[in-house]
Structures are given as C-alpha cells and as structure tokens.
Amino acid sequence: MKIKIGGIENDLYACLQCGYCTSICPVYNEVGWESASPRGKIFYIKQLTQKSIWDRILRRKIDINDALIKRIYQCTNCGACEEVCHVNNKPYEIWGLVKDWFYANNIDPPEILKKMQSTIETNHSPYVSGFESGSVADRNELLIKKYKLPEKGEVVFFVGCVSSYLLIKMMNSALKILRKSGINYTVLKDEWCCGNILGATGQGKSPTFQKSAQHNMAAVKATGANTLVTSCPGCYRTFSEMYPKYASKPDFEVMHFTELLVDLIDNEKISFKKSFDKKIAYHDPCELGRLSGIYEPPRKILENIPGIKLTELIDNKKDCNCCGNGGGLSSLEPDLAMNISLKKIDEVLETKADTLVSSCPNCRHGLSNAILEKKKRMSTNGGGDLGLDMMDITELVGKLV
Amino acid sequence: MNRKMNGDCEMSKVTDEIHGQIIGITDEERVKIDAFERRMYSHDLASLPKMMELGFKMMPDLVVIPKDAEEIAEIIKIARKEGIPVVPRGGASWGLGGAMPVDGGIVIDLTKMNKILNIDKNNFNVTVESGVTWKKLYDSLIKMGYMIGSYPSSAYAATIGGWISTGGVGVGTYKYGSAIDHMESLEVVLPTGRILEIGESETSTTGGQDLSRLFFGAEGTLGIVTKARLKIHPAPEEIRPLSYGFDNLKVLSSVVKKMTLSDVMPLHISFLDRFHFEFLRDLGIEIPGSEINDMLNIALEGDSAVLDLEEEALDKIAMTNNGKKQENDIALHEWNERFFELRTKRAGPTATLGEVFIPISNMAEMVEDIYKLIKKMKLRAAVTGMISDRNTAVFMPYYLSDERKLIRNLVSLSFIKKLGDLAFTHGGRPAGQGLFFPGNLKKTYGPGRDTMMDIKSVMDPFDLMNPGKTTEGLTRFGIPIPTFAMNSGMNMMAWIKHILTKDKKVST
Ligand SMILES: Cc1cc2nc3c(=O)[nH]c(=O)nc-3n(C[C@H](O)[C@H](O)[C@H](O)COP(=O)(O)OP(=O)(O)OC[C@H]3O[C@@H](n4cnc5c(N)ncnc54)[C@H](O)[C@@H]3O)c2cc1C
Ligand code: SF4
Ligand code: SF4
Numbered sequence: 001m002k003i004k005i006g007g008i009e010n011d012l013y014a015c016l017q018c019g020y021c022t023s024i025c026p027v028y029n030e031v032g033w034e035s036a037s038p039r040g041k042i043f044y045i046k047q048l049t050q051k052s053i054w055d056r057i058l059r060r061k062i063d064i065n066d067a068l069i070k071r072i073y074q075c076t077n078c079g080a081c082e083e084v085c086h087v088n089n090k091p092y093e094i095w096g097l098v099k100d101w102f103y104a105n106n107i108d109p110p111e112i113l114k115k116m117q118s119t120i121e122t123n124h125s126p127y128v129s130g131f132e133s134g135s136v137a138d139r140n141e142l143l144i145k146k147y148k149l150p151e152k153g154e155v156v157f158f159v160g161c162v163s164s165y166l167l168i169k170m171m172n173s174a175l176k177i178l179r180k181s182g183i184n185y186t187v188l189k190d191e192w193c194c195g196n197i198l199g200a201t202g203q204g205k206s207p208t209f210q211k212s213a214q215h216n217m218a219a220v221k222a223t224g225a226n227t228l229v230t231s232c233p234g235c236y237r238t239f240s241e242m243y244p245k246y247a248s249k250p251d252f253e254v255m256h257f258t259e260l261l262v263d264l265i266d267n268e269k270i271s272f273k274k275s276f277d278k279k280i281a282y283h284d285p286c287e288l289g290r291l292s293g294i295y296e297p298p299r300k301i302l303e304n305i306p307g308i309k310l311t312e313l314i315d316n317k318k319d320c321n322c323c324g325n326g327g328g329l330s331s332l333e334p335d336l337a338m339n340i341s342l343k344k345i346d347e348v349l350e351t352k353a354d355t356l357v358s359s360c361p362n363c364r365h366g367l368s369n370a371i372l373e374k375k376k377r378m379s380t381n382g383g384g385d386l387g388l389d390m391m392d393i394t395e396l397v398g399k400l401v
Numbered sequence: 402m403n404r405k406m407n408g409d410c411e412m413s414k415v416t417d418e419i420h421g422q423i424i425g426i427t428d429e430e431r432v433k434i435d436a437f438e439r440r441m442y443s444h445d446l447a448s449l450p451k452m453m454e455l456g457f458k459m460m461p462d463l464v465v466i467p468k469d470a471e472e473i474a475e476i477i478k479i480a481r482k483e484g485i486p487v488v489p490r491g492g493a494s495w496g497l498g499g500a501m502p503v504d505g506g507i508v509i510d511l512t513k514m515n516k517i518l519n520i521d522k523n524n525f526n527v528t529v530e531s532g533v534t535w536k537k538l539y540d541s542l543i544k545m546g547y548m549i550g551s552y553p554s555s556a557y558a559a560t561i562g563g564w565i566s567t568g569g570v571g572v573g574t575y576k577y578g579s580a581i582d583h584m585e586s587l588e589v590v591l592p593t594g595r596i597l598e599i600g601e602s603e604t605s606t607t608g609g610q611d612l613s614r615l616f617f618g619a620e621g622t623l624g625i626v627t628k629a630r631l632k633i634h635p636a637p638e639e640i641r642p643l644s645y646g647f648d649n650l651k652v653l654s655s656v657v658k659k660m661t662l663s664d665v666m667p668l669h670i671s672f673l674d675r676f677h678f679e680f681l682r683d684l685g686i687e688i689p690g691s692e693i694n695d696m697l698n699i700a701l702e703g704d705s706a707v708l709d710l711e712e713e714a715l716d717k718i719a720m721t722n723n724g725k726k727q728e729n730d731i732a733l734h735e736w737n738e739r740f741f742e743l744r745t746k747r748a749g750p751t752a753t754l755g756e757v758f759i760p761i762s763n764m765a766e767m768v769e770d771i772y773k774l775i776k777k778m779k780l781r782a783a784v785t786g787m788i789s790d791r792n793t794a795v796f797m798p799y800y801l802s803d804e805r806k807l808i809r810n811l812v813s814l815s816f817i818k819k820l821g822d823l824a825f826t827h828g829g830r831p832a833g834q835g836l837f838f839p840g841n842l843k844k845t846y847g848p849g850r851d852t853m854m855d856i857k858s859v860m861d862p863f864d865l866m867n868p869g870k871t872t873e874g875l876t877r878f879g880i881p882i883p884t885f886a887m888n889s890g891m892n893m894m895a896w897i898k899h900i901l902t903k904d905k906k907v908s909t
Contacts, residue, residue, distance in 0.1 A: 024557070032466055058452075
C-alpha cells in the first residue's frame with residue numbers, strides 16, 4: 001500500500017514546507033496552483049509514502065493520478081529551488097528519482113516524451129524532420145564534406161542536436177573558432193543525440209538512452225580524443241553527470257565551450273579582430289550556472305571583447321531566472337515555456353541592453369522565439385521594435401575572430 | 402440544499418451551483434474542486450498526523466485564486482448566503498493551523514494578488530496587494546534606495562497580509578516595530594462582503610480611531626486584508642552585522658539587558674545557543690569559525706560614521722562580560738542566515754518550534770527554566786530567539802524529533818504547552834493562537850478576551866471567517882476544544898514523555 005521510492009525519504013521528511021522554493025519556482029509562478037510548486041509536490045509524494053490503514057478509515061484518496069504525473073514532469077530542472085531551500089533539498093532531483101521510479105514501475109511519462117524516445121531510437125535525434133540541416137546523416141555529410149574534418153583529433157567537438165538541426169549558425173560559429181585556433185580537433189563521424197531529455201524525464205534506464213551513451217562514448221574513443229567539448233550545457237551535463245549515473249563514466253574530460261574559449265584567449269590562440277559596440281546582458285543558463293557552477297568563463301570572454309558594455313541582470317549567476325526551456329518543458333508545454341521566456345525578456349528589457357547573450361543553444365532558441373513572439377504581440381498593438389537581439393556566445397565570438 | 406459528493410468521499414459544502422457561481426465571478430482557470438488540488442491546501446507549515454482528520458475537515462471543498470478585492474467580496478457574499486466557511490491563505494508559512502480549514506469550505510489563495518502598486522517617494526509609503534512577499538517588497542524597495550523597516554524571517558514565503566494577520570515580530574522589529582508600525586491604511590473585505598479602506602490618510606499622524614489596527618493579529622477571523630499602504634524609509638548607507646560569542650545564554654541575557662539600556666539602537670538583535678550550532682555541525686553544514694558557543698547577533702543600520710561609534714559601545718558592553726567578538730565573515734554569514742533559522746531540521750527530521758514573549762528583566766530566569774524543561778523532558782532541543790524591543794525577549798526554542806515515531810513525537814508536543822506555561826510564570830505569553838492555542842487567549846488578555854469574542858460575533862455573526870481559530874478552537878462538528886481538555890491532555894503527554902527514554906543525543 002505504501003509507496004517506497006528509494007533515495008528520497010530523508011528529503012521528504014526534512015522538508016519544512018516553508019515555501020521558499022514555491023516563491024522562486026518559475027513553473028509555479030506561471031501555473032499558480034500549489035500542486036505545481038516544489039513544496040506541494042513534496043507534500044503529496046510524502047503522503048504517498050505514508051499510506052496506511054488510516055487513509056482507508058478516513059477515506060483519504062491519496063494515489064498516483066494523472067494530475068500528479070503531469071506535475072512531476074512539469075519542471076524545467078532549473079535548480080532555483082535548491083538555492084533557496086532551507087534544508088538543502090534538491091527538489092528537482094526528487095522528481096528525477098520519482099520519474100525513474102515511474103519508469104521502473106511502468107508508469108508512462110506524458111505521451112510527447114514517450115514519443116521523443118522512439119524518435120531518438122530511430123532517428124538518433126529528437127526531431128522528426130524538416131530542419132535546417134536535415135537528418136543526422138545529412139548533418140554528418142555536411143561536416144565531412146564542407147569541413148573535411150579528420151577522423152582523429154585531440155579534442156572532439158560534440159555539436160548537440162539544437163546546434164545541428166535548429167541553429168546551424170551556432171555549429172558553424174563553433175567550427176570557425178576551432179579552425180582559427182589551430183588546435184587539433186575533430187567531430188564524431190556519426191554523432192547521436194546525447195539523450196539529455198531522456199535522462200531528465202526518467203528514461204535514463206531506457207534502452208535508447210543506454211544505446212546513445214554507449215554509441216557516443218565509443219565514437220569519442222575512436223577519435224583518440226582525450227577531451228570532449230560542447231557548446232550545449234545539456235550535452236555537457238549528460239556526459240558529465242547522466243552517463244556516469246545511468247550508464248558509465250566517460251574516460252575523457254568533458255568541457256563546456258566557454259571553458260575552452262577562455263583557454264584559447266589566455267593562450268592567445270584566438271584574438272578579436274573586430275569590436276562589438278553594444279550593451280550586452282548575459283543570461284546564465286541553468287544547466288551551466290546553477291547546475292554546473294560555470295559562471296565566470298562566459299563573463300571573462302565577454303570582458304575580453306573590445307567595445308562591449310557588459311551589464312548584469314538584477315538576478316544573475318546563482319539567482320538567474322530560468323528561460324523556461326529546460327527539462328523538456330518546451331516540448332511538453334510550449335505555452336508554459338513561452339510564458340516563462342516572455343517574463344525573462346521583460347527582465348532583460350529593464351536593463352536597457354540591446355543584445356542578450358547566453359551560452360546554451362536551448363536558451364538561445366527559446367529566448368529568440370520569445371523575442372519574436374513579443375514583437376508580434378507588440379505589432380498587433382501597433383507597437384514596433386524591441387531593440388533587443390539574442391545571440392549565443394559562440395555566435396558572437398565566431399563573428400569577431 | 403443539494404450537496405454533492407466531492408473527491409475524497411466527503412460531503413461537500415460547495416454544490417455544482419455554487420461552484421458555477423464562483424467560476425462566474427472569477428474564471429474556470431482559477432477555481433479547483435478536484436481532490437488532488439484540494440489536498441494541497443489542507444495544511445500549513447505544521448506536519449499534522451492524519452488522525453487529526455477525525456476531528457477536523459482540513460480539506461477545503463473549493464480553492465479559488467482571486468485577482469482583486471471585488472472578486473473576494475462576491476465570493477464572500479455567496480459563502481455568507483450559503484453558510485460556507487472561508488479561509489484566507491497567504492504563503493502558508495505559519496505553523497499554527499491558521500491558513501487551513503477545520504470544517505472544509507473555501508480556501509482563498511491570495512498569493513496571486515502580488516503587485517506592488519505604487520511607491521510614493523514624496524510621502525514615503527508603498528501600496529501593495531496583500532499577497533506580495535516581504536522579500537519581494539524588500540528587494541524592490543532597496544533597488545530604488547528605500548527600505549521597509551522590518552519583515553518576518555520567513556520573508557521569502559510570508560505575505561504582507563499573512564504577517565499583518567499573525568501580528569508577529571521579525572527582523573528589524575527592534576528598531577522599526579512590527580507590521581502594525583508600518584501600516585498606514587488597509588483595504589479589507591469584511592465578512593459581509595463589504596470592501597473597506599481603513600486607516601490613516603496620507604499624512605501619517607492623524608488622530609481618531611484607526612480601524613485598521615483591528616486586523617493586526619486577527620489571524621484572518623475578521624476579514625481579508627487585500628491591500629496595504631505601508632511606511633518606508635530611506636535605505637541606509639550601511640547595514641553592519643556583528644556577532645559575539647558567550648559562555649552560556651545566561652551571561653548572554655545579562656549582556657542583552659545592558660545593551661537594551663544603552664542608547665544604541667540596533668536594527669536587529671538575535672541569539673542562537675550552542676546546541677543549534679552542534680546540530681548544524683552534526684549535519685556537516687559548514688559554519689565559519691570553529692568554536693562557536695552561544696552567539697549574539699546584532700545588525701546595526703545607518704551612517705557608517707555613526708555605526709563606528711555604536712559598534713564601539715556594544716563591543717565595550719560585550720567584552721566586559723567575557724564576550725568574544727567574532728570575525729566579520731562570521732557576522733556576515735550569521736546575518737545572511739537570518740532567513741534560514743531551521744536549517745537544522747534535517748537532523749530531526751522533525752522540528753517543532755515554540756515561541757514566547759518574556760520581559761527582558763526575566764530573560765535570564767527564563768533561560769534557566771527552559772533548559773530545565775528540556776532536560777526533564779529529555780529532548781534534543783536548542784534555544785534561539787530575538788529581542789523585539791527594549792523590554793521584550795522572544796524565545797524560539799525548538800526540539801528535534803521524528804514524526805515517524807508517532808507516540809514519542811506526539812508526547813513531545815507538550816513541550817510547546819509547557820513552554821507557554823513558563824512564559825506566563827515569567828510575566829510573558831505565548832505568541833499566536835491559531836488552531837491550537839485559543840485556550841491561551843483568556844490567560845493572555847484576561848477580560849479582553851471577552852471583548853475580542855464580542856467583536857468577532859458582531860463582525861462575523863455566522864462565524865464563517867476562518868472559523869475555529871484564534872478566539873475559539875473548534876472541531877469539524879463545531880464542538881469547542883475545552884481549554885482544560887487541551888491542557889490536561891498536554892500535561893499528560895508531558896508526563897509520558899518524562900517516563901520515556903531519552904531522545905538520542907539530548908541537549909544539556
Ligand atoms: C523559517 C520561518 C521563519 C519564520 N519567521 C517568522 C518571524 O520572524 N516572525 C513571524 O512573525 N513569523 C515567522 N514565521 C511564521 C510565518 O512565516 C509568519 O507568521 C508569516 O507572516 C505568515 O505569513 P503567510 O503569508 O505565510 O501567512 P499564512 O500562513 O498563509 O497565514 C497565517 C494566518 O493569517 C491568515 N491570513 C493570511 N493572509 C491573510 C490576509 N491577506 N487577510 C487576512 N488573513 C490572512 C491566515 O488565515 C492564517 O490564519 C516563520 C516561519 C518560518 C517557516
Ligand atoms: S528545478 Fe526549477 S522548475 Fe523545477 S521545481 Fe525547482 S524551481 Fe521549479
Ligand atoms: S524550500 Fe526546501 S524546506 Fe522549504 S518547502 Fe521547499 S523543499 Fe521544503
């Protein structure tokens with residue numbers, strides 16, 4: 001009768017129900033109902049683990065129902081709740097374990113996430129078709145034909161799905177920077193989706209995720225590289241945290257592109273040929289900042305660019321507000337994700353910056369869409385331009401080296 | 402009336418028709434009647450055993466998220482017509498069962514009425530909706546060079562309306578007083594559904610009767626606060642935290658007394674005993690400074706030059722009593738931790754907190770008696786607290802237990818009752834009544850309690866505004882919990898705890 005989910009009991013009991021996490025959670029702040037707040041979810045999960053004869057006597061209906069399942073997946077994995085938690089809980093990791101438990105007990109994730117798994121299984125990318133560079137095979141061919149990259153290299157650049165298929169500009173910029181730097185690099189001959197979305201939604205133990213992990217790690221090995229670098233904080237965490245957790249630990253170093261860029265700047269392997277005379281606001285991607293602790297490298301890069309005026313958002317670094325597109329939320333509930341992104345844009349506009357820079361393709365994608373959406377809404381009101389552009393840090397650097 | 406079964410097999414007070422009417426006032430998105438969602442609103446901070454549901458119907462029948470006073474007024478009119486209880490809920494961060502129903506009804510979630518409406522720089526006040534959190538207000542003001550004088554240490558979650566309604570003290574109360582001292586005017590919805598704007602006009606110190614005072618500490622039993630105009634102050638040049646270590650809380654108490662007699666006016670004074678730090682260390686939580694005993698934390702606020710003098714004066718008082726001044730990083734750490742007083746809870750994992758007010762002159766005696774009680778009840782406990790003005794010490798001792806050990810946990814609860822008794826013996830009183838302690842009202846206010854009851858019955862004759870709280874103590878069947886039953890039950894539990902074995906790692 002009692003439901004036992006390993007690894008979370010102490011956290012459930014430690015929770016004070018103080019609601020600090022509630023006040024900060026981007027999902028709760030949009031949805032508005034207590035059941036969407038970390039505090040509320042913890043309360044209910046604890047009830048599940050405490051089921052007893054009393055529930056029957058008192059006719060308390062506590063069960064795993066559709067409403068609960070929906071709420072469990074409704075999380076951007078932004079980690080903001082952890083920052084304010086009274087008792088050092090990581091609520092998003094609690095949902096992580098609950099999702100794993102759901103998977104192990106044949107409780108399906110929402111349809112769209114399940115579908116994503118089968119898409120990744122067959123396509124090795126989360127996208128069905130019709131994007132900038134076509135299929136995985138098309139992208140591979142492009143890399144081999146256009147960039148003529150060698151089979152071996154010391155550093156492997158892992159492109160990631162968003163940069164491969166949705167924001168091909170990001171891929172091209174990164175490759176341009178690597179070429180200019182003169183370091184010995186290459187890409188995977190056949191890069192598969194890293195599986196971040198699966199790991200984040202309880203499907204880390206699925207055969208698809210396992211296959212992706214094995215395939216990608218073997219492919220890195222085949223290049224002889226000792227370092228993998230990626231401009232996607234999602235891929236970064238898949239290699240550094242999810243593969244060790246659900247599959248096995250990679251035997252190469254994993255780096256985020258901004259860390260590499262700092263190295264390249266420090267060792268004078270790249271230099272900025274042009275200046276960029278703009279006022280920039282930097283958005284800390286959740287998976288890079290709060291979840292991986294990488295705050296300084298992107299700032300250091302921006303400070304090195306001639307002409308730039310760097311401003312900070314009022315809530316920055318560990319307090320930076322989520323863009324809304326993590327944890328698969330942009331696929332699961334695009335409207336909800338968009339509303340969170342729009343709030344973020346308002347926050348950026350307050351700084352009067354003219355360029356928003358991030359270092360995550362997912363943020364870049366979601367936030368540029370939000371800028372477009374905002375412009376669209378303004379123009380129906382007879383408004384005009386926002387005076388705000390969005391760029392990834394690789395695009396910006398790629399433009400200037 | 403055509404009542405229907407609603408989720409959890411409970412008879413609902415909300416019929417389809419009433420449900421429809423409330424949707425009509427608000428909209429479909431902001432009203433919920435499904436059992437899953439209602440369950441979320443069946444509690445506040447306190448973790449209560451489910452057996453409580455034998456006596457109380459803690460699940461609301463409907464939850465609604467209104468967007469303004471007008472919507473609330475219409476909902477209240479329906480509730481009044483149909484005889485349905487209404488429970489206002491802010492951040493639900495209070496632990497005395499205030500924001501949860503005892504007999505079902507409608508929970509009004511006020512957290513989405515969270516706009517800061519106007520910061521008036523010329524008249525030094527701010528107008529806010531009652532669902533704004535104190536943290537949001539503080540941050541917004543500081544950004545513009547202003548500040549609010551005080552706030553509860555739960556500022557991340559506590560709402561303006563919640564702190565006004567619980568009448569508590571908090572960070573900054575020593576210098577600026579409590580929410581009541583910031584209040585210039587309130588907008589409230591009365592149990593009749595009438596919307597009132599009450600309090601002072603723009604000019605602060607006008608004469609005459611100020612009805613807004615009635616709602617301070619009323620715990621949501623007289624109406625719903627929807628807006629507040631609060632005094633603000635210029636942001637100071639500096640807030641300077643200071644920390645002093647002492648050999649024990651008794652010495653610390655004597656130092657506090659001397660400090661309150663001096664002409665230094667700190668923003669905030671608080672204290673934590675060695676057991677608190679021990680629990681933190683047990684949890685492996687890093688605290689700067691290795692030898693922290695009993696700690697006195699003070700925050701000064703104002704012009705840096707003045708603070709230099711004030712700091713010197715306080716140093717002198719502390720040092721002559723063997724106080725050890727702590728490094729700046731420790732003081733700063735302690736100041737930043739002011740929002741996280743219950744970090745130690747994980748070590749329980751259940752923590753139960755009591756709160757009592759004591760005249761400063763009796764602080765040292767109270768310290769001694771609290772430790773005696775802890776020892777007698779064999780509890781794992783720590784004593785923390787603050788000084789809320791020149792003559793009041795607030796003790797917030799807490800004990801750690803494990804709610805999974807039901808009997809042991811339940812009997813430990815009597816500590817809170819005994820603590821209240823100690824407060825009365827030392828000329829003080831427990832804080833707040835809520836669901837659990839209306840029985841204290843008579844002891845605290847004497848005949849004043851009868852007047853409070855009169856006010857309640859005039860303003861809310863059908864007893865629909867947060868029934869069962871503050872002035873009463875009602876179960877779902879409307880049967881009052883008699884004070885003597887509550888008391889004798891608690892005494893019995895204290896006695897059982899006394900004969901049980903020690904809790905692991907007992908303080909003292
Ligand atoms: C870590 C921690 C620290 C705390 N520190 C302090 C402190 O320093 N000082 C202190 O006083 N308390 C403190 N508290 C207790 C609590 O946070 C405060 O009492 C807080 O002000 C409650 O606000 P809330 O919005 O959460 O109110 P709730 O818990 O939602 O409600 C409290 C009571 O007020 C009523 N109510 C709420 N909003 C309204 C409204 N708009 N109109 C009418 N009635 C309303 C409710 O019905 C209920 O009876 C602390 C709690 C925690 C967890
Ligand atoms: S990780 Fe972010 S979205 Fe998820 S529960 Fe925490 S604060 Fe909310
Ligand atoms: S902040 Fe932490 S302790 Fe507070 S309600 Fe959230 S999870 Fe629980």
